Amino acid sequence: MLKIGKLPIFTFAFLIVIFPWVASQISGIEHYTDIMIFAGIYSLITIGLSLLMGYAGQISVGHAAFYGIGAYVSGILTARYGLNPWICMLAGVSVTGAVALIVGAPCLKLKGHYLAMATLAFGIIIFIIFNEETAWTGGPDGMSGIPGLSIFGFEFDSVEKYFYLVWGFVFAAFIFSVNIIQSGAGRALRAIHSSETAANAMGVNVSGYKILVFVYSAVLASLAGSLYAHYLNFINPATFDLFFSIKLLIMIALGGMHSLWGAVIGAGIITFLNYEWLHYFEEFEVIVYGAILLVVVIFLPDGLAGIPDMLKKRFGKH
Amino acid sequence: MNDISNENILEVDKVVKAFGGLMALFKPDFSVKKGIIKAIIGPNGAGKTTLFNVITGFYAPTAGTVRFKGQPISSLKTHEIADRGISRTFQTIELFGNMSVLENVMLGCHTRVRASFMAAGFCLPGARRKEKEIQERAMKILRFIGLADKCNDPAGSLPLGEQKILEIGRALASEPELVCLDEPAAGLNETETHVASSLIKAINAKGVTVLLVEHDMKVVMNVSDEIVVLNYGQKIAEGAPQEIRNNPKVIEAYLGGGT
Amino acid sequence: MEMITPAGQLFQYFITGITVGSIYAMVAVGFNIIYNVTEIINFAQGEFVMLGGLTMISFHVGLGLPLIAAFPATIIIVTLVGMLLDRMAISPIRQPTVLSLIIATIAASILLKGTAMFIWGKDPYDLPAFSGRNPINFFGAVIQPQYFWVIGFLIITVIVLTLFFEKTILGKAMSACADNPDAASLVGINVKQMILLSFALSAAIGAVAGIVVTPISLMEYDRGAMLAVKGFGAAVLGGLGSFPGAVIGGLILGAIESLGAGLISSGYKDAFALIVLMFVLFYKPSGIFGDIEVSRIKRF
Numbered sequence: 001m002l003k004i005g006k007l008p009i010f011t012f013a014f015l016i017v018i019f020p021w022v023a024s025q026i027s028g029i030e031h032y033t034d035i036m037i038f039a040g041i042y043s044l045i046t047i048g049l050s051l052l053m054g055y056a057g058q059i060s061v062g063h064a065a066f067y068g069i070g071a072y073v074s075g076i077l078t079a080r081y082g083l084n085p086w087i088c089m090l091a092g093v094s095v096t097g098a099v100a101l102i103v104g105a106p107c108l109k110l111k112g113h114y115l116a117m118a119t120l121a122f123g124i125i126i127f128i129i130f131n132e133e134t135a136w137t138g139g140p141d142g143m144s145g146i147p148g149l150s151i152f153g154f155e156f157d158s159v160e161k162y163f164y165l166v167w168g169f170v171f172a173a174f175i176f177s178v179n180i181i182q183s184g185a186g187r188a189l190r191a192i193h194s195s196e197t198a199a200n201a202m203g204v205n206v207s208g209y210k211i212l213v214f215v216y217s218a219v220l221a222s223l224a225g226s227l228y229a230h231y232l233n234f235i236n237p238a239t240f241d242l243f244f245s246i247k248l249l250i251m252i253a254l255g256g257m258h259s260l261w262g263a264v265i266g267a268g269i270i271t272f273l274n275y276e277w278l279h280y281f282e283e284f285e286v287i288v289y290g291a292i293l294l295v296v297v298i299f300l301p302d303g304l305a306g307i308p309d310m311l312k313k314r315f316g317k318h
Numbered sequence: 319m320n321d322i323s324n325e326n327i328l329e330v331d332k333v334v335k336a337f338g339g340l341m342a343l344f345k346p347d348f349s350v351k352k353g354i355i356k357a358i359i360g361p362n363g364a365g366k367t368t369l370f371n372v373i374t375g376f377y378a379p380t381a382g383t384v385r386f387k388g389q390p391i392s393s394l395k396t397h398e399i400a401d402r403g404i405s406r407t408f409q410t411i412e413l414f415g416n417m418s419v420l421e422n423v424m425l426g427c428h429t430r431v432r433a434s435f436m437a438a439g440f441c442l443p444g445a446r447r448k449e450k451e452i453q454e455r456a457m458k459i460l461r462f463i464g465l466a467d468k469c470n471d472p473a474g475s476l477p478l479g480e481q482k483i484l485e486i487g488r489a490l491a492s493e494p495e496l497v498c499l500d501e502p503a504a505g506l507n508e509t510e511t512h513v514a515s516s517l518i519k520a521i522n523a524k525g526v527t528v529l530l531v532e533h534d535m536k537v538v539m540n541v542s543d544e545i546v547v548l549n550y551g552q553k554i555a556e557g558a559p560q561e562i563r564n565n566p567k568v569i570e571a572y573l574g575g576g577t
Numbered sequence: 578m579e580m581i582t583p584a585g586q587l588f589q590y591f592i593t594g595i596t597v598g599s600i601y602a603m604v605a606v607g608f609n610i611i612y613n614v615t616e617i618i619n620f621a622q623g624e625f626v627m628l629g630g631l632t633m634i635s636f637h638v639g640l641g642l643p644l645i646a647a648f649p650a651t652i653i654i655v656t657l658v659g660m661l662l663d664r665m666a667i668s669p670i671r672q673p674t675v676l677s678l679i680i681a682t683i684a685a686s687i688l689l690k691g692t693a694m695f696i697w698g699k700d701p702y703d704l705p706a707f708s709g710r711n712p713i714n715f716f717g718a719v720i721q722p723q724y725f726w727v728i729g730f731l732i733i734t735v736i737v738l739t740l741f742f743e744k745t746i747l748g749k750a751m752s753a754c755a756d757n758p759d760a761a762s763l764v765g766i767n768v769k770q771m772i773l774l775s776f777a778l779s780a781a782i783g784a785v786a787g788i789v790v791t792p793i794s795l796m797e798y799d800r801g802a803m804l805a806v807k808g809f810g811a812a813v814l815g816g817l818g819s820f821p822g823a824v825i826g827g828l829i830l831g832a833i834e835s836l837g838a839g840l841i842s843s844g845y846k847d848a849f850a851l852i853v854l855m856f857v858l859f860y861k862p863s864g865i866f867g868d869i870e871v872s873r874i875k876r877f
Contacts, residue, residue, distance in 0.1 A: 059676060061683070106859040112675040113618040117809055118858045121851040124806065132844040176439040183438035183449060184428065191414050191425050198412035201374060203400035203429030203492055212435060242802055246683060253680055286691030293684035297677050298669045 008261075009175070016167045020160040032276075034159050037231060039271040040166035044224040046251050046263035047173050048217030054257035055181060056213045057193030058108065059116050061245050062123025066218040068130055068240030069096045070225030072137055075235050079145045086151070089226040093219050100218035101211065108210040123245050130237035142236025149230045166227055170264070173220055177260055189213060247274075250289055253296045256303025265304055325387075327352040327496055327527050328373070333382035335368055335551075342368040345382065346553040348546050350496070355518065355528040357538045359562075360548035361572055366531040367409055369548070370500050373529075374406045375399040386496070401429050405494035407485045409501045409531075413473045419484055420469035423456040426491025431455070456491060463487040463517060479510030486517060490526070497521065499530040503537045515540050539563070547571065585717035590839040591832055592715070596724040596793070598831020599731035600626070601850075603786035604808025605815065605823035606734065607779035613755035613818050614775040617678050621662060621686035623805030624693075625783025628655050630796030631693060633788045634702045644707065652784050658689070659780020663773050686801060693798040706792040723792045730789045734782055735824060751775065755818075803847060807834075810854030816867030825865065 023032040045067060052058050073092035077083045083091075107118045130137050137143060149156045149165065156162045180186050188209050191199040196206050229235050247270060255266020270289075278285045296303060302310065326349040335343040343365045350356045358366050371377045373384050375396035383390045391399050405426075414422050431452050433445035460466040463483050468476065476484060482502060489497050502518065503511045511534065518541050522528050532538050538545065538559070545562045547555040549571040555562055562568055604622055611619045632654050636647035666685040670677055706723040713720050742748040753761040754771040762768045787796065811830045815822025830850050837849035857864060 053676075057676075059679065110858055110862070113679060114813075114858050114862060116679050117618070117806065117813075118855055121806055121810075121854050124803070125848050125851050125855075128845060128848045132842075179439050179441045180435065183445060184424070184432045184452060185435050185438050187417070187421060187425050188428060188432075190416055190421075194414040194416045195412045197376075198408065198414065199425070200376075200396040201400055201406050201408075201412075202426050202488065203397045204425070205395075205397045216435075246687060249680065249683065283695050284691075286687060286694055288691070290684050290686075290688030290691050293680060294666055294688060297680045297684060298666075298671075301672070301677060 009178075012174070013171060016164075016171060020163050024160075033163050035271060035275045036268075037159065037163050037166050038275060039268045040163070040170045041224045041228050041231075042248070042251060042267040042271055043170045043264045044166075044173055044227070045217075045221045045248055046255070046267045047170070047177050047260055048220035049248060049252050050257060050260055050263040051177055051180065051189070052213050052217040053252060054259070054262075055186065055193060056189040056210060058210060058214065059112075060119040060214070060217070061116050061242075061249065062119035062121070062126070063217070063221050063248050064240045064242070064244040065123045065126035066096050066100060066221035067225040067228070067244070068126060068235075068237070069099060070222030071229040071235045071240070072130065072143075072225075073222075074226035075143055075146045075229045076136060078147050078230075079143060085147060085149050085226075085230060089223065092222045092226050096218050096222035097215050100215040104211045104214040104218075105207075108207060108214060120242065120245070124242055127237060127241050130240060137237070140237060142234060144234040146229050146233045146235065148233065149227075162231055166231075169223060169227065173223075174260060174264070181260070185209070247289065250293045250296075252303075253293055254300075254303055256305030258302060259305035262303045262305030325352050326350060327387060328529065329385040330369070330373070331383045331385065333369070333372055333384060334380045335365075335372055335377060336380045341551055343372065343379075343551040346546070346548060346551070348553060348556055350527060350529055351544075352495075352527055353522070353525060354543040355522050355530070355541050356544045356546065357542040358529065358531045358546050358548060359533070359535075359538055360554075363550075364548040365551040366548055367500060368551075370406065370498055370531060374404060374498060397429075400492060400494075403493075403495040404498065405489040405492050405496070406498040407482070407489050407500055407502060409504065411478075411481050411485055413481055413485055413488070415472070415474040417473060418470050419465055419473050419476065420453070420456055420460065422473050422484060422488050423459050423491050424452050426459075426488035427452045427455050429492045459487045459490055462490075462520075464513075479506050479513065482506065482510075482514065483517060486514075486521070490521065494526060496527045496529060499528065499532075501531055501533065503532060503534040511537060582717060586839070587836075588716060589718040590835045592718050592720055592724065593839075594832035594835030595828045596727050596831070597790075597835060598811070598828040599727045600786045600790050600804070600827075601807050601811040601830050602731055602824045602827025603734060603782050604804055605812035605827050606738065606820060607782045608809055608812045609818055609820060609823050610738075610751075610779045610782070611775045612812075614751060614758075615667075615772050617667065617682065618809065619662075619776075619779065620679065620682040620805055621689055621801070622779065622783060622808055623801035623803065624686050624689035625655055625659060625780045625801075626787035626790070626804050627693060627796060627798065627801040628658060628689065629784030629787025630704065630791035630800075631697050631702060631787075631798070632784070633791065634704050634796065635697075637704065638702075648788060651788060652781050655784035655787075656777045656781045659776040659778075659783075660773055662689075662780075663776040667772070667776075668769065686805070690799055690801055697798055699798060701795040701797040702791070703795050704788075704791040707789075721793065723789070727789045727793070730785055731824070734785060735820070738778075738782075738820065747774070806854065807847075807850040810850050810857070813854065813862065813864050814857050816864030819864070819866040822864055822866035 019036060020033045023029050045063060049063060052060060070092040073095050074085065074088045077088040077091060078085050103122055107115060110118055131140050156165050188204045191204055192206050192209055200206050251266035251270045252263060254269060256262025278288060300306065328350040330346055330348050332345040332347050333343050334345055346369065358369065360366055372379050375394055379392050383392045386402055386404060391402065414425065431448050433448045437445040457466060460469055463486065465480060465484060465487065473484060486499065486502065502514050506514060515537050518528055542559055544557065545559055546553060547562060547568050554567050554571060555565045604626060607622050607625065608619065611617055629651055633647055633651040636642045636650050637644060642650065662685050666681045670681055707726050708722045710721060713722055742752050750766045751771050751774060753766060754768055758768050807830065811827035812823050814830055815826025830853060833853055834846060834849045838846035
């Protein structure tokens, strides 16, 4: 999914702009705008993960940690110390970036199962810290009183306004990531995925790039966490557990790892499953997620976004 | 302009490489003069590819050093050595199968021209300009090696002979002063071998020093200015092709009982 | 009322540590069996333990079957689940890559967890201890009798497995598969069957672990993931693929966790094993008994 033309981008922007209005017009789905805010927040994370996993060929089973660090830094600094939320968001990004750098450097020397397990363990350790450091985080009961967001006096205090804020971030991250993919850096990432040996021999600093894309994906997750915190005005550790890291994997796998569109679509579908379709069937929730992941990995390895190519291969040769 | 025409661009100084108890390289000692084509030959298992891997930074030598333009490079990482001006191809082709022919060569330009992550992400004019430049450089090389018409084909779809040529082209994209070719003729038929040999000479004619490992003696005799012979990780002979051809030690190494 | 001396306290932590370490060792052994034959790391390994505990509870407490009958019945059920996992999640993958296999076993682990949640709900369940709950005084430490059952079953498992791999044809065939699957299939060994068998064995061992540990620490539907990660930590600590390594790694990991929880912080109990895992992966991924060149040559 390399050549992303102007038309899909404009369509994307157009859909974002009209969605809240459309949802408000059709009865029964007014609350979809609220659900789409979460879809947007998750998309922010999956876009970064898509670059990490689909393009650079790495894996992280611990990204909930970065989501949580962003949320807690924003939450703590705004609720406890009353600092400007945007500054705190930047602080969250910096802390998350630093953690990603420190943990990523040794982790990314690992491959395959070892990398997966190391990131998984890291994610759980951060989760334990959220639960244990009650003085800072409020422990398992969470912390409340996180203020909303406003800019120059304009408050994002309605669902519609927050929708545009979140999806504005998503759109920006999307464009930035498309630019990366279509540039030399994107080429370097794909080279790393294909043959680290040859990439090194051609002068690509393989470990440097792996860490760079890891930090990038962590930063996006951190922004998502901050946006989440300021929307719900309350956070608790349960949101940032291992199962969420796995849900992120499901989003990416379902949408298609090698496609940024897939990242957004996958996030959207799982979000609706989570908040809408499975809402009254909680006992089935986990089974459904497991089944989706299994079916995707066996029958749709390139996810939904890979269907056009799959069809081309099946029916293209005549 | 300067009198480095007789200077050694590469010096392999008594390099030792041991893997546990296995001694792969035991103090081969030779230099490569700037601007020549030098071949490393020897029976299977003589340590030729190991030597390449040491020179290009994939292995650190157990002892001894390698110097490039007078500077020791043995402690540098592979990508840093590429930055310094040494490029290479691989015995088993290591093209980027997930990219097109053009993109493979464009990646080769990485050490010479690249935009920063942020500049690329924000699509700054400087980044766009560099991307155009990279594409032009890559196309130039593709025209030089004769693959320009296949620039958008997936790299893996090319026949073997063209894949090897493409890998050489990618190695050229970094404008190296020394290019190390690991068995450029392996697996090629007569026509393809001829193309490869011509390309090697054409590269050399442009001033690039070539160091190659090769089994095909016709190619070696055809293109090389000098030859180094390895056996059991040691240098057993060095000199012009004619001397090597008649060297009794070399003949014995090849004929006297396999490795 | 006897006072526990500091030495006794330390010993207490240590005994608890090797008890819980025995569980990690059994999970690690399970990892190794599958890894040796297939080079796959089965993320669902912990779910076998969870299923062993919960199924045993259903048979013994729910249906009232005596221990003697419920034990083998549980093992059979969980073994079948393990075989199902191979047939439904692993073999169907047409072009196995590292990433797809990781995701497949993660998917399997979620499916098993979800099924367990559906059947048993989210509450923890208890199993009566095999020989009662009167604590035994053991060199100054106060030990639950069930602890000895756990350690005992580890020893039995190790002995049975060693005999299996070294003395039986089937076991030797599996070892051959682990060493060189191509050569093994050339001499007529059905590699696919060996893979199925490896999953079956791993599931069985996991089930045993789950059954013996439930009287101590209860069992609930989502215990699997943590057990899997720590079991993997034990396997890597001892050297992935090595049986003595798995046992020693498990015991050491359990001891570290128990001492850490007792002496440093009980809230961070789970973190100790995870930190050890990360350290081993960063600095000595071949583990105590592993061979570095071997771990590099392995396909993944």
